[in-house]
Structures are given as structure tokens and as C-alpha cells.
Amino acid sequence: MGGTATVAGRGRKPKPTAKKTLAGNPGKRALNTAEPQFSTVTDIDPPEWLSERAATMWRMLIPELLREHVVALTDLHNVEAFCTAYDKWRMAEEAVQKFGIVVESSQGSPMKNPALTAANESMRQLVTFGSLLGLDPSSRTRIIGGNKQTSTNEFANLLRS
Numbered sequence: 571m572g573g574t575a576t577v578a579g580r581g582r583k584p585k586p587t588a589k590k591t592l593a594g595n596p597g598k599r600a601l602n603t604a605e606p607q608f609s610t611v612t613d614i615d616p617p618e619w620l621s622e623r624a625a626t627m628w629r630m631l632i633p634e635l636l637r638e639h640v641v642a643l644t645d646l647h648n649v650e651a652f653c654t655a656y657d658k659w660r661m662a663e664e665a666v667q668k669f670g671i672v673v674e675s676s677q678g679s680p681m682k683n684p685a686l687t688a689a690n691e692s693m694r695q696l697v698t699f700g701s702l703l704g705l706d707p708s709s710r711t712r713i714i715g716g717n718k719q720t721s722t723n724e725f726a727n728l729l730r731s
Contacts, residue, residue, distance in 0.1 A: 609642060609644075610639065610642055611636060611642065611643055612636065613632075613636065614632060614646070616628035616632075616653070617650060620650070620654065620657075621654075621657050623656070623657045624653040624654050625653070627652070627656045627657070628649065628650075628653045631649060631652070631653070631703075631705075635704075638704075640703070640704055645702075648699050648702045648703055649699075649703065651695065651699045652695075652696060652699035652700055652705070655692045655693075655695035655696045656692075658688065658692040658695075659692035659693055661688075662685045662686070662688040662689035662692055663685075663689050665683070665685035666683055666685045666686055666689060669683055670683060671683055671686065
């Protein structure tokens with residue numbers, strides 16, 4: 571077994587062709603002109619199955635993503651996953667606040683609140699799906715934004731207050 575194996579998904583993710591073009595194709599390699607162009611979204615309501623808190627996050631997030639032209643129809647599952655993970659993270663954090671970091675086990679001894687594990691798992695999902703959508707500063711620099719209008723998102727205005 572002397573061959574070298576490569577594992578899909580490992581290593582640096584390829585830069586989108588549009589970004590290479592905007593940068594003037596600094597690597598001077600042939601550009602991929604066959605990248606898929608998925609259907610863009612202009613407006614979409616949250617799926618009915620989302621909880622109220624997840625749907626609220628959807629309504630705050632989607633206008634921002636649409637304004638920057640960074641979400642296509644094929645990305646909506648990532649938005650759903652992000653909003654659902656946000657709701658689960660908040661539920662877990664509320665349970666930690668209500669019951670504390672240490673709870674009593676069924677045997678009566680102190681143990682770590684299981685909600686802490688749920689909160690950590692949900693936070694990891696938030697980071698993963700948020701990164702795919704460009705919601706953190708480092709991944710945002712990798713996304714090519716379109717229109718640079720000022721924000722009309724009421725949630726963003728609340729954060730500035």
C-alpha cells in the first residue's frame with residue numbers, strides 16, 4: 571500500500587472563480603468557466619416547521635444575505651440549520667441558567683448539567699453553518715458581496731443602539 575491517498579474535503583477550499591476574476595487572477599492559472607450557477611433567491615419566508623425563535627432568526631438573517639447576494643436556493647438548508655442550531659443553543663443556555671452548571675444525578679451526586687453539552691454542540695453547529703454563510707468576520711472576507719447599501723434590518727439597528 572505505497573500510494574498516497576487524498577481525502578475529499580481536506581485542505582484549503584478552492585477560491586470561487588468570481589473572486590479570482592475580481593482579484594485579477596493572481597495565480598494566472600486557467601479559470602473554471604463551468605462553475606454551476608444556482609438559482610438566486612429574492613425573498614423567502616421561513617419554513618413553517620421552524621420554531622418561533624428560529625423563524626425570528628431567519629427573518630433577521632435572510633434580508634442581510636439577500637442584500638449581499640450571497641445566498642442561492644441551494645444554500646437555504648444551511649440557513650435552516652443555522653437558525654435551528656441557534657434555537658437549540660438558546661434553549662440549552664436557558665436550561666443552564668435555570669438549573670446551573672452542576673445538577674444532581676439520579677443517584678444524588680453532583681454532575682455537569684447535560685444542557686452544557688447540548689449548548690456546546692449547538693454552538694459548534696452555529697459556527698459551521700455560520701461560516702458557510704459568511705456570518706463570521708474571517709469567512710465574510712471570502713465572500714464576494716454585491717450591493718453595498720446601508721442595512722435596513724431592524725435587528726442590526728437594535729445592535730447599534
